[in-house]
Amino acid sequence: MDLEAVRTFVAAADAGQFQEAAAALSITQQAASKRIAGLEKDLSVRLFTRTARGVALTVDGQAFLPHARELLRVADRADASVRPGRRALRVDVHSRRVAPAVLLEDFYRAHPEIDLDVVTLTADVAGAIAAVEAGTVDATFHAVTMPARDLPATIRTARVIDETHELLVGPAHPLANARTVTPARLVRHRIWMPGMDPGSEWAAYYAELAAAFGLTIDVIGPSFGNESLMAELADSAELATLVGARSRYLWPDSYDLRRIPVRDPMPIYPMSLIWRADNRHPALGRLRAYLGSRRADLSGTEVWTPRWRR
Structure with a gap:
């Protein structure tokens, strides 16, 4: 059905005149x-009769009018769902x-x-990049471990978050009363991070962190969720974990x-915003500018970052 013809029909019904x-x-x-006339031909009915003052709806025209309005509302919603600036930034x-x-x-x-529109994709960096490239989302946050030459030509990245770490422990842990800890002090302590996907970028990060400082990061065992992990930490004098x-x-x-x-040093987990180069959503530029203004200034601070940082 020709939507412009439907739009003209609704306008004529509201105005009572073709001229208006x-x-x-x-x-x-x-x-x-x-x-x-084309719409009437497609529907095989007369929609208007002419009067001294203009036009009036026939019985068929009156029956069609509410559906015509709904057609236009649906068309407008469909247009807004994909048009940059009229739909939510996903x-x-x-x-x-x-x-x-x-x-x-x-x-x-x-x-x-x-x-x-905030979503949580269950994907590693490669899967998230594929979602951005396909247009499933406008942007995503991930640590980008691959070199720029291996990224799709349409993809752009910018490092926007340098996330520092905290040790999370229960009250009986030997480090529970420390104000800060160094990576060297963690060498003899078990850092428990169960259920970590060995193929993910965060697994690659923690493997490199452990190798750099001689840490024991235990990923053995299923993950029953953060609530279960915290309950275990609260009751343990040995377990600890790392959190952002x-x-x-x-x-x-x-x-x-x-x-x-x-x-001393401060381990940094680097995260980038990832988006398509041809994405013209106006809110995306504003988000990038905001994230740039919020990135921490760590100059003068002793930090450690993975070799693949981007």
């Missing part, structure tokens, strides 16, 4: 009449607990007029868990 409908649509009266944060989700929420608080400094975790007060910054 044509003026409202910035077309000639002849063009308006031709569109409606961003993957992988997990709603981690730094990208926190920063994206801060961005929304600073710019509440921007529509956001800006990640969000909640636990009962009775757990008395401690978050202890890791310093």
Whole structure:
């Protein structure tokens, strides 16, 4: 069905005249009449009768009018769902607990007029890049481990987050009362991170971190979720885990868990915003500018980053 003919029909029904409908649509009266005649031919009914004052809907025209309005509403929603600037910016944060989700929420608080659609894709960096390339999402946050030459030609990245680490331990752990810890102090302690996907970029990061400082990072065993992990930490004098400094975790007060910054050097997990070069959504540029302004200045700070940092 010709949507422009339907739009002309609705305009003529509202105005009661082809001439006024044509003026409202910035077309000639002849063009308006031709569109409606074509619509009547397609439907095999008469939609209007001529009167002394203009035109009036026939019984068929009255029956068709509410459906015609709905057709136009659906068409407008379909257009808005894909047109940059009229649809929400769709961003993957992988997990709603981690730094990208926190920063994206801060961005929304600073710019509440921007529509956001926040999703959590269960994908590593390669899968997330494929989603961006396919247009499933406008942008994603991941550590980019591959060299730029191996990225698709349409993909752009910018390092926007340098996430520092904290040691998470229960009250009985030997380091529970430390104000900060160095990587060297963690050598004799078991860092438990069960269920880590060995093929993911975060697994590659922690493997390199462990090798650099001689750490024991235990990934053996299934993951029963963060709540289970924190319950285990609260009851243990041996277990510890590493969390991002800006990640969000909640636990009962009775757990008395401690978050202890890791310093000297400060390990950095580098995350990039990933997007398509031809994405013209106006909110994407504003998000990139905001993230650039929020990136921490670590000049003068002793840091450690993986060799593949980007």
